[in-house]
Amino acid sequence: MSRTTIDLPRPPSHKVLWSALGAVCVVLIAVVLFKAFEPDTDCAPGVVKRAGGECVGVSDGSFAFPALGDISGRIRDENRKVEKSGEKSVTIAYLESMSGGTEDRGPEGTRLAVTGAHIAQQEINNERGTLPRVRLLLANTGRDDAYADDVVEQLLKMKDEQRLVAVAGIGQSNARTLAAVDKLRTAGVPIVGATVAGDEMRSKAPGFFRVSFPADAQAAAAARYFKEQQDKHPGYRLQVIKDNKAGDIYNASLYSGFMAAAQRVGLKVETVVPFTSGAAPGGGNALRVVAEKICVTGATPDGVYFAARGRELRSFIEAAGENRRSCPVRVLSGSSAVGLYFDTSRASGTAELAELGRRWNASGLKAYYTAYAHPDASAQMYGGQERGPFPDFQRRFLDLRSGSAGALNNGQAMVGHDAVYTIGIAARRAMDTYGPDKITPSTVLDLLGQTNGTYKVRGVSGEIAFAPDTGEPSDRSMALVELGPPTTRGDEGNQYRFVGTLEP
Template structure:
């Protein structure tokens, strides 16, 4: 055993031995060793710095402003509530790649990192609906091709990082491996939706918009190439307003009163502004009193809004009792505040009418459901409803079997992706959007006798999707006119059920042109120019 008194000598001997061996190596070897040591230290430092500054969340997904944005095949989960459905999408995509068969990619582009339970539930339903359409396309469509690969594109909260994600999608359309042939989604009519659509369609990427209802976000007779290669499968705000007005006039005992318009004057919101214009136009000859204005600070910002309503309600109550139908041109968060305040100051029975954006109201935990028992009816147009097509009804404007197909798919996959709630239309519409993209892609493939149609071939086929080539959607028949808009699309009219908090009551169907479309999706000349 070495004693402490002998250790200094051992250390000195060791140092001398190492120094002697170092000098025996020669200058050339010494230089190489030192260079290697420096390089090793540099590599270690670079790795450490890279790990500290790496902004990658996953392949195709990066971190920006505290959230992960980009495009994923389901292997990355943008939010915990999407974990189960993302896993199923990833598995389906893996099977598509491994099949050896021809495939194309369809993207679902919506903000997937919303805050708040209502927003998260909305996104979950939309992603579930998209997956169910993908699964049906790959397993329940008579072995039709090409197969469908679904990717999720998250532009971030308020679509703040839309430019980066949009460029990714454009790159995927040009990539022979991705073969992106359609982008679906677009679930909110506000900036920068128009910028995204302009960039995508300008780059030749076909688009199938989901619950996008603003009249100025689409092609028209006046501007038929505003968004070349884009289609809208839902009735826009103008069609909804026309259908609602027709339905309300026919509603027993409720169409006898006078209307009043209440609107949000906040600038930059396509949904609010088009509702104001359309409701105002519909009520021009019937409304005897000036519309009542409030101003919000944002889509979900409630600051100061309740105080404005608190002053507005007495003004409404001071109008003649015949003013009992209130048309609301605003976002659902502010509609909830308005209804709550109306119930706090009851003066007579009112029917409050709004458009499809109100679909989240039923699940808004801050809505005071008790006010519905004070003579307040909240009615709005819905883009779809699971009870719209009973088995006993003739197939006019929609079909029972189409909705039953979706219901069956949802039930079969509930254990894997969770329960898909169809009542508020979110899942139904996104299912139909993806299914319309699938139908267009496969129609283009068949027409061109190709396994994988080009993006241009897909965009060109939209104009043919009527008169025998319309889509039998779960939300109703989708008959696309020359501008890519759904002709005379069914509007489901629903109201909050006062006896069942959180649930809707299906009131009936209404039609923008007052009657259902023809049974073969034929579009009259007067509608083709609309």
């Protein structure tokens, strides 16, 4: 019988083993190195790191966006209280750039508006025996609102799980925020703008409301103001400065609204001086050319309407007083002028503010703007400060942050509050009308649309009501505010002096 022979394979040589082991090590080292140098794409849950390290997305306050500081932690704590209570609650998202600002809306303006929104959240939640409670989400659209579309998409995906009923804020009027508003409106999520003025935001279909005054209403009020000056002072000369920057719907709305209103009321405009901001580095040069045209010795106009943003108004003021030039003109602009100071903090820009003050005082120029809100305007509308909600709002504001009550005079915290508070009241009314299980974006939208007539909301800026056909503010006056040069005392209140009220 033959024997079967089995040939066993030879063991691999040491050379082969070492080669295989080396290959494995190379792969492991590559993986480790890749992980070590792979960019971290998450700043926090719901917040993604974008180009340049900017953190963009939606947070419940657990992550502090650069513009907000410690107010984020306070919002987080209030949200935790609502969650632990187990009581019926809804969510409101506050949407705008929280990375340091957009255009002339610097971090201080954003921080004030969000602080006002948080106070509104506290007021709704602390009211005994009432529901629903409010959770507040912070939605950062990124610098210049570059990621507004992505953030809105994120909000819509979390709508049902988070019981999101509305969005407040919006920040500034530009093509990106306009697209964001359109997307929310199409999805049936109502929006209440706090600091947004562009006319294109106006609702063609139900969905967009605002406590801020649109640019055309501001421009019309300004045209009537200048018409009164021409009627009182024969020969009163008026010129218009306009910014031709592409894609800025605020500037375009302000200019077109003013020229249309001027024609309606018979206001004489002597000439229009155009410039284009942001076209190239050294954009302030354009305002120096404008100042040369306006500040002509012996021929300076009596009045100027400035159809541009607050950052450009500041550059114009600096140019007007350059080398202590005299330019005794009265300049009136729109709501964006509130941001004239937002680029520079007193902590870091003392020398810069001092130079601005020297030039401004030397020029003799007077600057005014149509404001969304001012504490003194609120007092006038309510028939006295103590008859309205502002004193309680001021107390809560000072409890939250150090500083003086003068910080409220620019109105940003007031309208941030009123946008969120109005949504909270609409949610309560939706519960009363439709029942506790029917507080949805559609029912809140319905009740926001009914916020008019005798069904108003007592906001800190005045009584909040919306025109039924447009969602625009109605039955409330805007404030005429004088901007003051910076002082060595650092008194924020003197920078925003109430002059009177104007009808939209």
